Structure formats: structure tokens, C-alpha cells
Amino acid sequence: MLKIENLSKSYGRGKRKKNVLHDVNLTVGEEEIVGIVGESGSGKSTLSRLIMRLESADEGTVSFATVDNFYASCQIVFQNASAAMNPSWTVRDILKEPLRKMKGDRDAHIREMLEKVSLEEKHLDRRPSELSGGERQRVNLLRSILVEPKLLVCDEIVSNLDRLIQKEIVELIQRLNRETGMAILFISHDLDVVEHLCNRVYVMKSGRIVEEGVKRDGRFSFEHPYSLLLFE
Numbered sequence: 001m002l003k004i005e006n007l008s009k010s011y012g013r014g015k016r017k018k019n020v021l022h023d024v025n026l027t028v029g030e031e032e033i034v035g036i037v038g039e040s041g042s043g044k045s046t047l048s049r050l051i052m053r054l055e056s057a058d059e060g061t062v063s064f065a066t067v068d069n070f071y072a073s074c075q076i077v078f079q080n081a082s083a084a085m086n087p088s089w090t091v092r093d094i095l096k097e098p099l100r101k102m103k104g105d106r107d108a109h110i111r112e113m114l115e116k117v118s119l120e121e122k123h124l125d126r127r128p129s130e131l132s133g134g135e136r137q138r139v140n141l142l143r144s145i146l147v148e149p150k151l152l153v154c155d156e157i158v159s160n161l162d163r164l165i166q167k168e169i170v171e172l173i174q175r176l177n178r179e180t181g182m183a184i185l186f187i188s189h190d191l192d193v194v195e196h197l198c199n200r201v202y203v204m205k206s207g208r209i210v211e212e213g214v215k216r217d218g219r220f221s222f223e224h225p226y227s228l229l230l231f232e
């Protein structure tokens with residue numbers, strides 16, 4: 001459903017030009033959970049911004065199959081849930097915002113979807129500062145899935161959470177995928193989480209995809225020395 005072909009991106013000009021992505025190719029199939037791993041600065045977030053059309057590529061294409069309304073079909077969740085939410089808004093306001101074009105009962109839709117991320121109606125009247133880290137990330141996640149996207153890009157969404165909350169969010173992602181068929185592109189430098197969650201993974205190094213790993217018997221098998229080093 002997502003196909004990225006020969007994608008390249010640079011920042012700056014002349015002597016300051018920096019090539020950040022080089023000839024990146026990847027796919028995410030319908031209902032698939034695919035990972036992207038790589039060290040800090042390898043270009044993962046730049047790639048997610050290009051997928052979301054927040055920036056444009058120098059070369060190459062990002063295409064979605066069977067998508068007529070891009071913004072309703074593809075959503076992103078970022079790492080820092082607090083920064084992504086207006087601190088003076090209640091959870092109800094935060095969740096209503098992406099539904100402003102929805103016809104029908106927005107409150108009823110929100111109440112229905114709360115259960116999908118294990119939140120309760122009592123959370124709706126709270127402000128982000130009155131939520132735990134895990135609850136904040138669940139609100140963040142819910143905000144992105146309210147429009148019922150076909151693809152959800154998760155950019156380091158469990159990175160700053162403790163292990164227990166990480167586990168809870170990962171289980172939630174699995175459940176959403178299972179129950180709604182939403183495809184997930186899961187960007188992370190946490191290799192354990194990626195190995196647990198994804199069936200395929202792309203390994204990025206210095207703006208290039210150096211290898212695609214496929215799971216066998218619950219583990220990824222790799223050949224490229226960099227991937228072997230990462231997953232050792």
C-alpha cells in the first residue's frame with residue numbers, strides 16, 4: 001500500500017549541502033507491520049517526514065495504492081507526546097480537532113474509539129499535564145487513529161517511555177493492527193521492540209537502506225555486517 005522508490009533528500013546548498021537520504025526503496029503491504037531501524041542521524045525521521053508530505057524529496061517518489069484522501073489515509077505519531085499536544089486543551093478538545101470535518105456525532109465517535117486505546121471517559125476532561133506518560137502517548141495515538149487511517153507511521157513512539165509502558169503501547173499497536181487491519185511503519189532504534197513487533201525490517205545507515213531483514217522462527221536473519229552488529 002506504500003511504495004517508496006529511489007528517494008533522495010539533501011539539506012543546504014553548495015559547500016553546506018548534506019545528502020541525508022540516498023536512493024531509498026521500501027514497501028509496506030496492506031495490514032503489514034514493518035520496521036525501520038538505524039542509528040541516530042541515519043535519516044529515519046527525514047524519511048517519515050517525506051512519507052507524510054511534510055517535506056518534499058529531491059528525487060524519487062512516495063506513492064500510496066488505493067488512497068483517495070491522503071490525509072485521512074495516512075497518519076503519523078511522533079515520539080514526544082507532550083510536545084504534540086496543546087497543554088491548555090482538554091483531551092476532548094485535542095481529540096475533536098482532527099475530526100473537525102467529520103459529519104455526524106464527533107463525541108460519540110471519540111467515546112467509541114477510547115476503548116481501542118484502553119482509555120476511559122474520565123480522561124476526556126483532563127489536560128495533558130494531568131495524564132501519565134503512557135496515557136499521554138495513548139491520547140496521542142488515538143488522535144492519529146480517529147480518522148481510521150490505512151497506514152500509521154510511528155516515529156520513535158516508545159523511546160522515552162519506561163519498559164512497562166513501552167510494552168503496553170506495543171501491545172496496543174498489535175491489537176489495532178489485528179482489529180482494524182491498519183498497516184504500521186514502526187520507526188525505532190529499539191531493536192528488541194522491532195523484533196517483537198515487526199515481520200520485516202529495513203536497516204538504515206547513513207541515509208541508505210543497507211538491508212531488509214525477514215523474520216524466521218521469531219528472529220530476523222541478516223547478512224550485512226552493519227545489521228549483524230546492530231542486532232548482535
Ligand SMILES: Nc1ncnc2c1ncn2[C@@H]1O[C@H](COP(=O)(O)OP(=O)(O)OP(=O)(O)O)[C@@H](O)[C@H]1O
Pocket residue numbers: 011012018020038039040041042043044045046047189
Ligand atoms: N532540517 C534539516 N536541516 C539540515 N539538516 C537536517 C535537517 N533535518 C535533519 N537533518 C540532518 O539529517 C540527518 C538525518 O536526520 P534524521 O533526524 O532524519 O535522523 P534519525 O535517524 O531520525 O535520527 P534520530 O534517531 O536521532 O532521531 C542528520 O544528520 C540531521 O542532522
